[in-house]
Amino acid sequence: MKIAVDAMGGDNAPEAVVCGAVRAAQNYHEEIILVGQEDKIRAVLKAHNAENTPGITILHAPDLVDMHDDPATVLRAKPQSSMAVALNLVKKGEADAIVSAGSTGALLSGATLFCKRIKGVRRGAVAPVMPCKGGQVLLIDAGANTECTPEYLLQFGVMGSLYMQKIKGIANPRVGLVNNGSEDSKGDPLRKEAYALLKAAGEAGHINFVGNVEGRDVPLGACDVAVCDGFAGNVMLKTIEGVAKFMAGAIKDVFTANLGTKLAYLACKKGMDDFRSLFDQDAVGGAPFIGISRPVIKAHGSSNDTAFMNAIRQAIEYKKSGMIEAIEQNVQHMTAE
Amino acid sequence: MKIAVDAMGGDNAPEAVVCGAVRAAQNYHEEIILVGQEDKIRAVLKAHNAENTPGITILHAPDLVDMHDDPATVLRAKPQSSMAVALNLVKKGEADAIVSAGSTGALLSGATLFCKRIKGVRRGAVAPVMPCKGGQVLLIDAGANTECTPEYLLQFGVMGSLYMQKIKGIANPRVGLVNNGSEDSKGDPLRKEAYALLKAAGEAGHINFVGNVEGRDVPLGACDVAVCDGFAGNVMLKTIEGVAKFMAGAIKDVFTANLGTKLAYLACKKGMDDFRSLFDQDAVGGAPFIGISRPVIKAHGSSNDTAFMNAIRQAIEYKKSGMIEAIEQNVQHMTAE
Numbered sequence: 001m002k003i004a005v006d007a008m009g010g011d012n013a014p015e016a017v018v019c020g021a022v023r024a025a026q027n028y029h030e031e032i033i034l035v036g037q038e039d040k041i042r043a044v045l046k047a048h049n050a051e052n053t054p055g056i057t058i059l060h061a062p063d064l065v066d067m068h069d070d071p072a073t074v075l076r077a078k079p080q081s082s083m084a085v086a087l088n089l090v091k092k093g094e095a096d097a098i099v100s101a102g103s104t105g106a107l108l109s110g111a112t113l114f115c116k117r118i119k120g121v122r123r124g125a126v127a128p129v130m131p132c133k134g135g136q137v138l139l140i141d142a143g144a145n146t147e148c149t150p151e152y153l154l155q156f157g158v159m160g161s162l163y164m165q166k167i168k169g170i171a172n173p174r175v176g177l178v179n180n181g182s183e184d185s186k187g188d189p190l191r192k193e194a195y196a197l198l199k200a201a202g203e204a205g206h207i208n209f210v211g212n213v214e215g216r217d218v219p220l221g222a223c224d225v226a227v228c229d230g231f232a233g234n235v236m237l238k239t240i241e242g243v244a245k246f247m248a249g250a251i252k253d254v255f256t257a258n259l260g261t262k263l264a265y266l267a268c269k270k271g272m273d274d275f276r277s278l279f280d281q282d283a284v285g286g287a288p289f290i291g292i293s294r295p296v297i298k299a300h301g302s303s304n305d306t307a308f309m310n311a312i313r314q315a316i317e318y319k320k321s322g323m324i325e326a327i328e329q330n331v332q333h334m335t336a337e
Numbered sequence: 338m339k340i341a342v343d344a345m346g347g348d349n350a351p352e353a354v355v356c357g358a359v360r361a362a363q364n365y366h367e368e369i370i371l372v373g374q375e376d377k378i379r380a381v382l383k384a385h386n387a388e389n390t391p392g393i394t395i396l397h398a399p400d401l402v403d404m405h406d407d408p409a410t411v412l413r414a415k416p417q418s419s420m421a422v423a424l425n426l427v428k429k430g431e432a433d434a435i436v437s438a439g440s441t442g443a444l445l446s447g448a449t450l451f452c453k454r455i456k457g458v459r460r461g462a463v464a465p466v467m468p469c470k471g472g473q474v475l476l477i478d479a480g481a482n483t484e485c486t487p488e489y490l491l492q493f494g495v496m497g498s499l500y501m502q503k504i505k506g507i508a509n510p511r512v513g514l515v516n517n518g519s520e521d522s523k524g525d526p527l528r529k530e531a532y533a534l535l536k537a538a539g540e541a542g543h544i545n546f547v548g549n550v551e552g553r554d555v556p557l558g559a560c561d562v563a564v565c566d567g568f569a570g571n572v573m574l575k576t577i578e579g580v581a582k583f584m585a586g587a588i589k590d591v592f593t594a595n596l597g598t599k600l601a602y603l604a605c606k607k608g609m610d611d612f613r614s615l616f617d618q619d620a621v622g623g624a625p626f627i628g629i630s631r632p633v634i635k636a637h638g639s640s641n642d643t644a645f646m647n648a649i650r651q652a653i654e655y656k657k658s659g660m661i662e663a664i665e666q667n668v669q670h671m672t673a674e
Contacts, residue, residue, distance in 0.1 A: 133586065178572060180571040214571075215577075215579060216575040216576065216579030216582070218579060219579035219580045219583040220582060231517055231525055234552065235569045236573070238552030238554075239555065240580050241553045242551075242554065243577050244580060246469065246558075247580075247615075253608065254605050254609055254611075254612055255608075263601075263604065264602070264604035267597040267600065267601035275591055278584075278587060
């Protein structure tokens with residue numbers, strides 16, 4: 001398998017990308033194509049004595065996508081950017097998957113433009129896996145589509161369910177619709193229509209629909225797949241991150257208050273390491289764009305080398321899982337008609 | 338001042354409501370009218386030796402609003418319910434404010450129907466004060482209006498700003514628009530239009546608009562007022578509650594792991610008490626319905642007596658603050674034209 005990695009995307013590129021790719025090549029034994037400015041990539045490899053790492057190749061791309069570029073048009077305007085060249089590899093079948101920490105909007109536009117959606121899928125969705133009580137929950141969509149139809153939400157539910165089966169090994173994932181109340185009758189017209197579609201998909205046996213879930217139910221583990229429009233999903237995703245950061249800081253203050261609490265920390269260190277690892281997004285890697293005909297993994301903009309290594313692992317898992325074929329086989333269960 | 342309290346609303350009614358009202362009467366020295374089934378209210382007062390508490394009176398109302406009633410019509414259908422009778426007291430000027438832990442939808446419909454909105458205000462909003470890094474943030478709207486216009490969001494921003502000035506004593510509250518990115522150009526059409534209105538209100542000096550804020554920025558203290566449609570606001574509010582509960586549970590597990598960690602807890606007890614108090618909604622009391630021409634405080638459904646006491650304190654503060662008069666004086670700054 002060959003994974004195309006956008007070496008120039010993200011806050012810590014190319015250093016963290018290249019180091020993460022080297023670790024991924026050593027650990028997962030697949031081929032990794034580092035796409036970007038060759039001299040800079042080589043300099044990082046050299047600095048880390050990794051020039052001859054088996055499985056690592058470089059493909060030169062002189063241009064960069066940056067945050068000031070219009071996401072919708074940048075990849076046409078900059079065909080020699082690292083992101084465009086990497087996407088082209090995947091489009092042409094010269095790579096099996098792509099990982100990038102560059103602009104989410106540009107990557108999503110590019111994935112749709114270059115790699116296309118799976119036939120019958122209306123919109124690709126960004127779907128991060130988040131920690132929750134007792135496990136993990138897939139949040140779909142977390143930002144790709146700020147305006148959704150009921151059919152998009154149905155598709156997010158079915159595709160999300162397939163992801164949690166194929167990638168996370170959950171036999172019968174519980175699919176919940178994020179709503180402003182748990183009663184059947186709750187929500188705006190979008191939610192009410194989506195509820196009816198998801199309920200019908202549940203009754204037909206295509207998903208395990210558990211009904212409406214409120215914001216508080218998702219972190220408390222009420223479902224394995226939380227279906228959302230991209231606006232509310234983005235608010236939820238980032239609120240989880242913000243509260244986790246706020247509370248982790250407050251806990252740190254508890255333990256650093258005085259000598260007694262610092263000593264107390266030693267007794268709690270193992271538990272606190274586990275606590276911190278709950279929200280360790282570096283261990284997760286990135287978020288897949290689900291619904292695209294090729295595996296596309298968006299790494300967090302602030303990814304370090306561990307996060308890149310794990311994002312590459314995700315891309316490999318996505319390709320191997322048969323996820324794309326499963327969506328193709330189930331696309332007839334994802335229409336509103 | 339007279340506060341009408343719906344003695345039959347909430348999961349712990351009438352016990353917690355009556356006990357909270359007694360404590361409020363003792364602490365705040367205002368008159369409290371307990372509205373509901375007289376025999377049940379008397380039984381609670383008797384059980385707590387509080388039959389002769391100065392400031393407490395009872396007004397009999399035989400009916401109950403329950404969760405199966407249609408919120409939009411129940412108060413017309415049940416004019417003798419405790420909520421309808423309490424709202425009528427406020428409408429007729431026989432009470433200055435109302436506190437209820439009953440159905441949010443019924444209370445909001447009833448507040449609008451009985452007490453009316455302030456002239457020029459398009460919609461009342463539920464606006465809980467939430468903990469954040471370094472202080473508190475008002476979330477407006479957190480669930481009353483699932484579908485909003487840009488003008489509603491402008492009004493939420495101006496009214497929220499007045500609340501944080503009048504009730505929380507913040508001189509120049511920072512008003513942020515909750516969006517799916519912090520750049521000016523982010524969001525769906527609703528957010529883009531609301532951004533323009535809020536920006537103009539900021540430039541005219543009516544509010545201190547700090548621009549778009551993401552979900553993660555709100556718990557991290559980026560603004561004093563977070564403006565949201567009622568759908569995303571409800572998702573945010575409940576996600577904050579859910580993550581806080583999930584993480585507090587995980588921290589508890591750290592300290593209860595073994596004898597060493599239990600001893601460590603003793604050293605950290607003061608800090609942990611402060612940590613827990615961050616998210617102690619009982620200390621907050623309830624959420625005001627902002628934009629109604631009378632003070633209406635919605636207590637949490639699961640309120641205990643401390644939460645009711647504090648919700649009554651909030652009602653007293655709201656009435657004394659001049660908040661309603663301030664909205665009346667500023668309503669000309671809240672139109673989209």
